[in-house]
Amino acid sequence: MKNPEDGKINDKTENSSINASDLKTITDKIFRTNQDLASGVVKIIETLWKNIKSKKNIERIRIMNFCGTHEWTTTRYGLRSLLPEGIELIAGPGCPVCITPSYYVEVAIKLSLEGLRVYTYGDAYRLPALKEIEGVRSLAEAKTIGGDVSVVYSLLNAIKDAQQNRKKSVFFAVGFETTYPIYALAILKKILPENFTFIVSGRLTPPSAEYAISKIGKIDGVIGPGHVSSIIGGKAWSFLPEKYNIPTVISGFEPIDVLISVAEILRQIDEGDARVVIEYTRATSWDGNELAKKVIREVFDVVDAAWRGIGFIPNSGYKLKEENSKLDAFDVYGFKEPNFNEWRYDLLPGCKCGEVILGKIKPTNCPLFLTKCTPTTPYGPCMVSTEGTCSIWARFSRLR
Amino acid sequence: MCLGTYGRVVKIQEYKCWIDFGGVIEEAISVVEDLSIGDYVIVHAGVVISKLSKEEFLDSFKYLYEIKRKLVEEGEQSKEELKKLESIFKLLID
């Protein structure tokens, strides 16, 4: 563990290296499928929780994750069903698709119908816009009426395809800090084909985390996003303990990673401690990926940006720098991003995705959840993305 | 956010590299400096975002072990429990 006081920690794993050569198999064996270990960690959690309850006379704590993949792990492996009563794991603004403002989707649909090829990750393919464009609300629907939409897994896929068909094309670049270095690198290395532009809807996680906390009040612990932190570093989260006194653990994405992180948060609460601890040491450092941070700085400015259903959050979005404006689909095709005063609430009437995203309510508190809004007929953005809290809850977690 | 998959670098060519995800090889671009063949990496949306550190692989458990040791010291959990955890670790390392 990388934290100032870990010098005293000394145990069996200190000098032992891993014998087996395949880290992937080892990950599986240790962090994903080891039921003995899982129940061992749960036992620790139970004891700590018992201590905390009697010591502090509380019945409930709330631990928030800021990463949709943590929410996915939590529900996918049924972690809530393993934790004792009173420890609530809640999902914060961790899904880059759910918070992508509607007007980006509207522009993407328009461009696809005007004959440009729009590349999108599968995640944003069915994301609904607020306004209908020629009778359709999503890129998936646009495709059924002749829009040119191509689902890709990576920017590299899109570049290859665009080189072959030579059409004007747009990449719908949703994502957080993890997904953005590649766009910067591709631009700097000049590997983009001609007439290739981006819808830049990238967002930054720490500002939104701070915003969420300011809106919902005291959180007892934070499970920090491992892969985002691989880029921005663990230190980007130090405002949580320093300013808000919140124990924060940067966690890996296997079920046992998340359980260990919960245990560490409980330990901090129990001992009245609050600091950033990196549980995901195998992939994340205190400083992060310097190259990735550097290329992003060279290509993008950080600006105030809108979050769907929430509004503007200061310094929370990427925008291409002036000299790269010929790669910005908004500039090239004459669209204007709404500013603070022009921004309008962009959820359909009755949709509570904004509150779900901020962790203010659970999906089950929304009257539309699994009634009017289901995975087959999604009404709000959180039901669309595989990573959206509502979608995850609908698919996995009716058990608790 | 940010699904990441573990794989091993098998080929590097200019800015591109090829990653073996256990029987499936895919092209990727790296934003990690000094990548070498044989490195284990995390790939997100076709991008190498981080190298996996072999040395720190089991560090996640240091804290866990420490918490456990303390609980045993304080008499909250039994010594057998600690031994059980130790034997799990041993199994993992061997």
Added chain:
Amino acid sequence: MNRLLEEFIFKRLPNWMKLVNGGLGIDYPDDAAAIPIGEKYLVITTDSYTVTPIFFRGGDIGKLAASGTINDVLMLGGTPIAALDSIVVEEGLEEDVFEKILNSMFDIFKVNGVSLIGGDFKVMPRGQLDKIIITTVGIGIAEQLIADKNLKPGDKIIVSGNIAEHGITIYAEQKGFLEKSDLRSDVRPLIDLMIPLFKKYKNEIHAASDPTRGGLAATLNYWASISNTAIVVEEEKVPVRDVVKNYCEVLGLDPFNLASEGVAVLGVKSEVAEKILEDVHSIGYEDAEIIGEVREKESASLVIARTSVGGYRIIEPPVGEIVPRIC
């Protein structure tokens, strides 16, 4: 799709039209339909096959059509005896391509003793369909039907082999991701497996299906709903090859949702489950496993998986087009 079927077909037909008395029809839609004839049943199935690309690793559309037809008859307890085919091709399809497809279809029928007793052939103008569509009718005789609605609490669920092989291969073919992997479709007829099992366990096999479209998730959910039960699966027991698991992980797909074309799922009496599993192994399906069991339904019919760390999750039937995800 289910909504369309429900709205435009099932809801509009009076009950008597959904089956022939004493048989099985779309009153309880199964892999095939059945009409009682004397002491036995005539088992009939029909299906249209389209796939892109038409030639894929491990097979082609001809092999897929013949195997699928045979398997659908088998999964209702029938011994396949005959088939009919109706083929529509797009104008301009090369003759040798056509020949190759027909040959692989005929080969499968030939090897499995299924006569091809009728058919139809049409050509449509270029651009009006994608290369070729094969529609088949499969016919078989059953002494006893295996209707999935008969699944009972206490039954064990057996899967005959590694799942998701066909689905992931087609997906990889379409996306051009197949380079240097040993993915291949598992498409094959399951006569060698199912006929001996029927003979030996005709009263003990309560349900059988091949988890094609929608994969194991769709099959188990359908079973649970049609038999009014709940199904609990041990996730770690479900056989999935590592390469398939890894590939799914890269693309953010769930193997439970991907099609198999050469796997049988069986719901069997628990007392003989181990014995049946041994037999399945000895017939040559060595990857077969008992993956879970059927329970009394408590609330809504559900398929639940016990995960690798001991937690529980719900397995939902898959929805819509399968797309890769990055988050």
